[in-house]
Amino acid sequence: MNPIRVLVVDDSPTMRGLISLALRRDPAIAVVATASNPLTARDAIKEHNPDVITLDVEMPGMNGLDFLEKIVRLRPTPVIMVSNLTGAGTETAIEAMHIGAVDCIAKPAPGDAQPFAELPRMVKAAAGARVRPRATVVKAESDAKAPREPQRRPFIASYEPDGRLLAIGSSTGGVEALSELISGLPENCPPTVIVQHMPPDFTASLAARLDRLNAPKVSEAQDGDPIEVGRIYIAPGGARHLEVEDGHGLRCRLRAAPPVNGHSPSVDVLFTSVARTVKANAVGVILTGMGRDGAQGLLAMREAGAATIGQDEATSLIYGMPRAAFEVGAVERQLPLDRIANAVLVMTNLRGRQGREAKCHSQTS
Numbered sequence: 001m002n003p004i005r006v007l008v009v010d011d012s013p014t015m016r017g018l019i020s021l022a023l024r025r026d027p028a029i030a031v032v033a034t035a036s037n038p039l040t041a042r043d044a045i046k047e048h049n050p051d052v053i054t055l056d057v058e059m060p061g062m063n064g065l066d067f068l069e070k071i072v073r074l075r076p077t078p079v080i081m082v083s084n085l086t087g088a089g090t091e092t093a094i095e096a097m098h099i100g101a102v103d104c105i106a107k108p109a110p111g112d113a114q115p116f117a118e119l120p121r122m123v124k125a126a127a128g129a130r131v132r133p134r135a136t137v138v139k140a141e142s143d144a145k146a147p148r149e150p151q152r153r154p155f156i157a158s159y160e161p162d163g164r165l166l167a168i169g170s171s172t173g174g175v176e177a178l179s180e181l182i183s184g185l186p187e188n189c190p191p192t193v194i195v196q197h198m199p200p201d202f203t204a205s206l207a208a209r210l211d212r213l214n215a216p217k218v219s220e221a222q223d224g225d226p227i228e229v230g231r232i233y234i235a236p237g238g239a240r241h242l243e244v245e246d247g248h249g250l251r252c253r254l255r256a257a258p259p260v261n262g263h264s265p266s267v268d269v270l271f272t273s274v275a276r277t278v279k280a281n282a283v284g285v286i287l288t289g290m291g292r293d294g295a296q297g298l299l300a301m302r303e304a305g306a307a308t309i310g311q312d313e314a315t316s317l318i319y320g321m322p323r324a325a326f327e328v329g330a331v332e333r334q335l336p337l338d339r340i341a342n343a344v345l346v347m348t349n350l351r352g353r354q355g356r357e358a359k360c361h362s363q364t365s
Helices: 013-024 038-048 064-074 087-099 119-127 138-145 174-183 202-213 267-277 295-303 321-327 337-347 350-364
Strands: 004-009 029-035 052-056 079-083 103-106 165-170 192-196 217-220 231-234 240-246 250-256 282-286 307-311 333-335
Touching (some): 004 013, 013 119, 038 052, 038 064, 052 119, 079 119, 087 103, 087 174, 087 202, 165 267, 165 295, 192 240, 240 267, 267 295, 282 295, 282 337, 295 307, 307 337, 333 337
Parallel strands (some): 004 052, 052 079, 079 103, 165 282, 217 231, 282 307
């Protein structure tokens, strides 16, 4: 099998060297070229036709977002953004994933013993990604460049949450998938908890963006947060797992523990806690991502009586986590991304359920 061909684009010689060194340690990856600016990167793309590009968020001559837009529009290629851990850097990385980047990684802190240790795994995942056609990029571009006015789905008077909890797991490609799903939820959405695999410090920017652009209140989960209607809680990236506990009502619990399936927070940990605590009073959704995290937890939810949904292959950037969940029997319904939000609202609508129950009663009377 031919190695995955990678182009490294960064204005810093030190960063180009560190990234190249980390990638060359994996025999399945070949760094075919490096570039210090968009102009030389453009020529390298034409010459080497890389399978994956790592791209610095900030470069001279043209910033990473503008160059990314040109890549997505003119020569669709999986791109991993490399970002500083500043507030501006993480926000720009989140913007990039809305435009079309498949993942992001933070530049190492001083003294980091294993800089870019996760990058080879991310490159392998990116190489198998379905990069979106131009037609599906237009909305993301306009979102990135338009004024920051929320695109809200209004309060739905005919929708009344029936008390069920919505639990969502996602990984590579999940930023865009979550954006689409959450944009379909109204201000009075079911209480929602999410694990999105992402480096520490990036989840705060993700939550802030989703909160700004959508009707429900979106925030990073804090330990002890009460889980309420109209609220969406995203697990902080880092060394803690998000669980749901019942203590005078449902609450978020952040627990320090080793990674599960290579991840902390882990989707499996969240879903398993929902199955244990909430049982049938929940809906589980597993979205795009590499690996198997979430499959066993979603199965536990289904076995506890919860409704479960998996994103279908055609709309998944990487059909890894949804496939694994489907193969173990965890997925009750497999749906394209643009139908998942409505399916959740139908499943959790007390008014709709009461109407269906009344209709069944009249038919049997």
